[in-house]
Amino acid sequence: MERIKSFKQLVSHLNEMEQRKRVAVISGTDESTLYALHRGLEAGFIDVIFVGQIPDFEKHQEFLPHKANIQQFPMEDEDESAQFAVTLVREGKADFLMKGLVHTDNLLRAVLDKEKGLLPAGNxxxxxxxxxxxxxxxxxxxxxxxxxxxxxxxxxxxxxxxxxxxxxxxxxxxxxxxxxxxxxxxxxxxxxxxxxxxxxxxxxxxxxxxxxxxxxxxxxxxxxxxxxxxxxxxxxxxxxxxxxxxxxxxxxxxxxxxxxxxxxxxxxxxxxGTSCPVVVSSRGDDGESKFYSLAMAAVVGK
Structure with a gap:
């Protein structure tokens, strides 16, 4: 594998792999997360599983051409949403996770659950x-x-x-x-x-x-x-x-x-440290940073 020296090269590498990774995004309704997800869909290296709060696709019609690559699981409760997303990974139905507007505490509670989470013992x-x-x-x-x-x-x-x-x-x-x-x-x-x-x-x-x-x-x-x-x-x-x-x-x-x-x-x-990468961007990170985090997770995840 050729060494990746830039984010542009990273995205090109993912395109060449022609293998979509499935990202379960929890309450991904904020503009920067939606920007990152749409750009990932356009680049062709992710499928998106929306869990929890679901975007208003009437206002975000840029996603309509990609509806075949999108799944939706609407839920109100943040803990339930995070637990469901973790279960998708454990059952092999998602490759990695991404945090949207869900609180970090709710997400980590599900990720770190000793019986049903994603952190192997000892890690x-x-x-x-x-x-x-x-x-x-x-x-x-x-x-x-x-x-x-x-x-x-x-x-x-x-x-x-x-x-x-x-x-x-x-x-x-x-x-x-x-x-x-x-x-x-x-x-x-x-x-x-x-x-x-x-x-x-x-x-x-x-x-x-x-x-x-x-x-x-x-x-x-x-x-x-x-x-x-x-x-x-x-x-x-x-x-x-x-x-x-x-x-x-x-x-x-x-x-x-x-x-x-x-x-x-x-x-x-x-x-x-988890069994799959988890994208947990800072609230101050913009859509571009979240997009590159998606790309990073896609190349690191097995």
Whole structure:
């Protein structure tokens, strides 16, 4: 598989696959979600299953040419809607989920249900984002701007595993994963840096397979080979990171929103750890971001 370096290339790749993925969207009646779904239908890589609140198709006649690729299951109760959507996935009738106007708490209650949910025992839930910026010549993945406040060592290991899986799905055979701190020095004052040193050593010993993992490193040296050379840092990342693992949610969330507003980056994100991708976009994300999140879920989902 050719490496995917842009969102345009991602959508082209999905078109070439000629395989529609079925997305169960819960109360997808807001304009940005409808924009994303319609664009996905037009691009030909999704079928849409509306669950819960159903759009007024009289006002959204752009969906009429795609009625053969749309199913509807109207429901009033948010918990019932979320549970039904999860059941569709468990029964093999949907490939992944998307959040519309349903409250995140209602959705996650169904997703995380120990008996009827989508999180396999032992897995953790985390969010992986990907950005396309004018300053970098490839997509940049990063975790976790929304779910885990301060990852434990075990949670960080899962974040690394999921990030490798996502990068592989995008055709990156040997992803370079940089473990982000404000300095490249290891200090017990910052427990994450100790975890980073251990993960880097494990990578050198081959524990993580075909992946290059190193840190602590800062963001600039992770993506700028000249900055790494000027600072005299020797790292197999070599200023060409494919993915960044942040120390905590605050740092990752600030990075996500800074890229979006000041960097005008195109971004997408999905929940990982579940048996299928879950698109849970921020309320501030626009229709384009939600569309790219759909495309990300479609390529990552099996």
């Amino acid at each position: 953790i839930l985390t969010l992986i984002a990907v950005a396309e910026t004018a300053a970098y010549d490839k997509l940049l993945f990063f975790s976790d701007p929304a779910v885990i406040p301060v990852p434990t060592r075990k949670q960080r290991e899962w974040q690394v595993k999921y990030t490798i899986d996502v990068c592989n799905a995008f055709g990156i055979e040997e992803p370079r994963i940089s473990l982000i701190h404000f300095t490249e020095k290891v200090s017990e004052k910052f427990p994450c840096s100790v975890d980073y040193a251990d993960l880097s050593q494990e990578s050198r010993e081959g524990k993580w397979g075909k992946a290059i993992i190193d840190g602590p490193l800062d963001v600039r040296t992770s993506v700028d080979s000249e900055a790494m050379e000027v600072k005299g840092i020797k790292s197999p990342i070599a200023g060409r990171a494919d993915a960044l693992i942040f120390s905590d949610l605050e740092a990752a969330n600030a990075f996500y929103k800074t890229l979006s507003f000041f960097g005008e980056a195109k971004q997408a994100c999905i929940l990982c």
